[in-house]
Every structure is written in C-alpha cells, then in structure tokens.
Amino acid sequence: MLPPTLIMTMLAIIYARYGDLDVLRRSLAGISCAAVGLVIAVVVRMMTPLLKRTDPLALILMAGVFLAIGCFACRFPAVLLVAIPVSVGATFPAAESSSMNPDNPI
Amino acid sequence: MSLFFGLMSLFAVCGAAAAVAAMHRIAVEVHHWITDEQFTDAYCDHAARARSERAYRDLNRLCRRRHPRRTGGDGWRCACLTALLAYYISRLLNRPSKSRWPGLIQAALVPLSIGLMAASALILAQSTDRTIAAVLLTAMVAVIASVSRINPLWLLLAGGLLGFAGIV
Numbered sequence: 550m551l552p553p554t555l556i557m558t559m560l561a562i563i564y565a566r567y568g569d570l571d572v573l574r575r576s577l578a579g580i581s582c583a584a585v586g587l588v589i590a591v592v593v594r595m596m597t598p599l600l601k602r603t604d605p606l607a608l609i610l611m612a613g614v615f616l617a618i619g620c621f622a623c624r625f626p627a628v629l630l631v632a633i634p635v636s637v638g639a640t641f642p643a644a645e646s647s648s649m650n651p652d653n654p655i
Numbered sequence: 656m657s658l659f660f661g662l663m664s665l666f667a668v669c670g671a672a673a674a675v676a677a678m679h680r681i682a683v684e685v686h687h688w689i690t691d692e693q694f695t696d697a698y699c700d701h702a703a704r705a706r707s708e709r710a711y712r713d714l715n716r717l718c719r720r721r722h723p724r725r726t727g728g729d730g731w732r733c734a735c736l737t738a739l740l741a742y743y744i745s746r747l748l749n750r751p752s753k754s755r756w757p758g759l760i761q762a763a764l765v766p767l768s769i770g771l772m773a774a775s776a777l778i779l780a781q782s783t784d785r786t787i788a789a790v791l792l793t794a795m796v797a798v799i800a801s802v803s804r805i806n807p808l809w810l811l812l813a814g815g816l817l818g819f820a821g822i823v
Contacts, residue, residue, distance in 0.1 A: 564696070572819065579792065579818020581695050581783040583811045586796025588776040593801045595769045607766040614770030618676045619777040622684070625677030629767070636763040644759050 606639045675775035679782075695782045788823050 567573055599607055614632050617623040675698065682688045689697075784790045796810045817823045 568696070575821055575823075576815045576819045577696055578783070578789070579814040579816065579823045580811050581698075581779075581814075582789045582792040582818075582823055583796045583814025584698065585776060585779045585783050586793040586814075587800050587807050587810065588772065588779060589793070589797035590800030592769060592773045592776055593797065595765075595772065599766060599769065611766040611770040611773075614767050615773045615777075617774075618771060619774030622680055625674065625680070632767050632770075633763070636767055637760060640759055640763040644755060644762070 604643070606643075607636075610636050610639070674771070676771065676778045679775075679778045691782050695779065698779060786823070788817075792817060792823050 564573070564577075596611075599611065610632060614628060617628045617632075618625065679691075679694055683691050683694050780793060784793050792814060796814065799805060800807060800810060814823070
C-alpha cells in the first residue's frame, strides 16, 4: 500500500512542478488515451452479461442514462432520481416472474 | 462546491467512476473550477492506481485549492452526512435477511451504473481523443483490455511512451 502511494505522491509533485513541460504533457496525453481505453474496456466487460441476457428494458435504461448524462448533459441527481425508481419498478415484475420460474433468473 | 461534492458522493452509483461525467460537467463546463486538461490529468493520474474514488477525492481537493472562498465551513458536515447516509444504505443492502429488496435494488442499479460509466468514458474521450492517433490508441487499449487479462499498467506505460515519442 505504501510504495504505490509514495510513487504517486512523487508523480503528483513532479506534475505540480513540471506539468507545463512539453515532454510531460505529451506523455500525459498518451496515458490519458490509454486510461480512457481502459474505462471503455470496463464498460464493455460489464455490458456483455447484460447483452447476453437480452433484457430490453435494462438496455433501454442503460442507453437512456448514457444519452441523458453523456450526450444531453442533463443534471446528474435529476437523472438518477428518475432512473432509479423506474429501474426498480421495472425490475420488480421481472424478479417476481423469475421467482416463479427458477430457470430464468434476473 | 461542498454541496456538489456531497451530493455527488451520495449519488455515485457503482463508485466514483460512474460520476466522472457529472463531475466533468459541473467542475469544467458549468463552474470553470478547473480546465478540461486539468480534469483529464487528475483522472488519468489516478487511473494508474485504478482507484477512481481517489480521483474524485483529489479532484475535490484541486477544486478547493483553486477556489478556497467557495468552500464554506460546513463542507465537512455535508461530506459526513452523505458518507453516513451512504454507509447506512450499504449496511442495509448487505444485511443478511430473507427480504428480496436488497438484491432487487442492486439488480436495478446495474444497467444505470453501466450507462453512467459509458457516459463517463464518452466525456473523457471527448477531452483526450483529439487526433486520429489518439482515437486509435484509445480503441486499441479498449480492445486489448477487453479481450485479455494484461495488467493495465503496461497499457498505461505504452500510452505514455507513445505520447513521449510524439506519436499520439
């Protein structure tokens, strides 16, 4: 735990002092692209089970939240205050039916 | 600012990574507390540690350092309140019981978390991928990390080297 913390603290100090250097800026630009790629990979991995299950309602909710926050820049609390009750309300009937049919879990 | 970060910590479904898009919107676009570049640097600095919660915390600190007057004395109270609320909700959901509601709520949050994380990825990509080489690097890292179990640090190192060489 301590060595990574020390390394990153050192890197933060270097960034604070030499953040405007062209070499550091270029390197950070490359790291930024890779970091975004890693985030996309996490999204893909999380999305795969959802796509395999082909639950249209879950996919619509996912796309709705993505569009609202990512494309239309809607307010974060407002989106969640709408999306969470809708998602819970939509999941409840599915859970009810799956409890009656154990072969088809949520 | 305290209220914003307090609310964000309460609403951050599936961790701070899901709230990156909202943090970017408020901190960069609405209030201009930090620049787009500083936001991306703060996030990517912490991506190396794969702890986006720290990115959230340090982003909070960065904003506070740059705009100390906007942080009221009640900041810690707001943070404590939301942290306590989040803690008790978490305890409630993890409590062993025969109730189906905790599992139901967690199942309901899965698609929302993925949607939020995808939105975060889009916002970050819009900030970083401004050249074709950058888009290609992002796409390659996404594919490699999706299909393999390679340590992400190697991919970050490769990105840093490509950036250093001036390719990205």
